[in-house]
Amino acid sequence: xxxxxxxxxxxxxxxxxxxxxxxxxxxxxxxxxxxxxxxxxxxxxxxxxxxxxxxxxxxxxxxxxxxxxxxxxxxxxxxxxxxxxxxxxxxxxxxxxxxxxxxxxxxxxxxxxxxxxxxxxxxxxxxxxxxxxxxxxxxxxxxxxxxxxxxxxxxxxxxxxxxxxxxxxxxxxxxxxxxxxxxxxxxxxxxxxxxxxxxxxxxxxxxxxxxxxxxxxxxxxxxxxxxxxxxxxxxxxxxxxxxxxxxxxxxxxxxxxxxxxxxxxxx
Numbered sequence: 001x002x003x004x005x006x007x008x009x010x011x012x013x014x015x016x017x018x019x020x021x022x023x024x025x026x027x028x029x030x031x032x033x034x035x036x037x038x039x040x041x042x043x044x045x046x047x048x049x050x051x052x053x054x055x056x057x058x059x060x061x062x063x064x065x066x067x068x069x070x071x072x073x074x075x076x077x078x079x080x081x082x083x084x085x086x087x088x089x090x091x092x093x094x095x096x097x098x099x100x101x102x103x104x105x106x107x108x109x110x111x112x113x114x115x116x117x118x119x120x121x122x123x124x125x126x127x128x129x130x131x132x133x134x135x136x137x138x139x140x141x142x143x144x145x146x147x148x149x150x151x152x153x154x155x156x157x158x159x160x161x162x163x164x165x166x167x168x169x170x171x172x173x174x175x176x177x178x179x180x181x182x183x184x185x186x187x188x189x190x191x192x193x194x195x196x197x198x199x200x201x202x203x204x205x206x207x208x209x210x211x212x213x214x215x216x217x218x219x220x221x222x223x224x225x226x227x228x229x230x231x232x233x234x235x236x237x238x239x240x241x242x243x244x245x246x247x248x249x250x251x252x253x254x255x256x257x258x259x260x261x262x263x264x265x266x267x
Contacts, residue, residue, distance in 0.1 A: 012042040020046050020076065021098055043072035046100045048156070051075070059089035076100070083131055090132060096264055101156045103263040105166075106148050107132040111259065114145040129221050130258050140175050140253035144184070144246040148260050149191065149239045155232045155262065162229040162265035163188050163242040166222050166258040169206050173254025179206040184246040188228030191239040201228065205255070222258055229265055 015023045015036055023046070026037050036042060048054065058064040063084070067075055080097035083105065090109035095102065108124075113136055115121040121141045124134045138144070146165075155161060165186065169176055183202035189195045203214055203225055215225045227242050242260055246252065 012036045012039045015042050016045040019098065020100060038071075038073055040072040043076050046076055047072060047079075048095075048100070048102055051079075054084070054086070054093055057086040057093075059085040059087060090134075091259075092131060099264065101159055101264045102154065103261070104150060104154065105131065105259055105261045106150065107134075107259040108136040108257045109134055111146055111148040111257070113257070114143055115141055127256070131220075132258065136257045137170065138253050138255040138257070140251050142247075142249055142251055144244070144252055144255075146244040146257065147241065149241045150262055151239055152190075152232050152234075155240075156264070157232060157234050160229060160231050160265050161240075161262055163227040163240075164224040164261045164263070165227050165242075165244055166218070166224045166261055167205065168222055168256040168258075170254035170256060175251050175253030176206065176255075178250045178252040179255065180204065182246065182248065182250055182252075184244055186225070186227040186242075186244055188230055188240065188242045190230065191241050199228065201226075224261070227260070 015026060018026070020043075023037050023042060055064050055067045058067070067078065067084075070078060076095065077097075079093070080095040080100075083092040083094050085092050088109075090107040092105045092107070093102065094105070109132070113122060116136060121139055123137050123139060125137055126133060127135050169179060181204070183204050186201040186203055187195055187199060189199065205215060205223075205225065207215065215223050218224055227244065230240055232240075240262075242262075
């Protein structure tokens with residue numbers, strides 16, 4: 001039997017066992033495959049099961065209405081190509097394009113920053129390269145501590161994730177040199193779980209030339225460093241905490257915080 005003679009519904013069911021990328025490629029096989037590859041039935045299987053709830057959390061009602069008007073394929077591509085600002089607009093959601101896994105970016109305003117409300121220590125400003133309306137710039141502190149969390153149910157189940165601290169350093173801040181010599185402590189863990197010492201990372205945010213570099217420059221011009229990883233088993237395991245700390249008696253400054261990104265990690 002010629003597979004092209006199968007009803008579009010059957011072809012959609014077959015393509016649902018592939019990936020979004022493979023489904024797009026199959027559209028060039030024949031008109032029958034093109035119809036199946038573009039169908040709402042297929043792309044609904046690639047979207048998160050709670051995509052309607054995610055869209056309803058959009059920071060703009062007009063954005064929510066626009067997304068609901070799209071075909072399921074167009075919606076998938078939109079959510080994978082553009083950050084969807086949710087809640088008050090200080091955090092965002094995006095789909096990993098190749099897999100459909102859920103990713104989140106938690107902006108600085110939605111993080112718990114010690115002394116973050118004091119203009120003497122931290123200032124809030126707009127930077128054109130940031131995805132968010134405001135970022136936090138450290139003027140100076142002795143106690144540097146930033147904490148955030150995300151609910152496991154908001155992420156894709158059966159998925160290994162990592163949290164990444166996204167930042168910049170100000171060139172002309174006289175306290176910046178601390179980040180060249182003194183590591184910050186980074187950790188990621190489930191809320192209530194005891195953190196093992198070997199799960200904590202100690203990282204130089206501004207390594208000197210020739211040092212072992214773990215901070216990388218992103219395509220958007222920001223820097224990122226992995227804070228830690230975790231496996232989201234069922235998606236209902238409670239909250240995942242991510243934590244940055246440097247509390248020695250050294251005065252530090254010149255750090256600009258955009259936020260923390262949570263995305264799937266592959267070996």
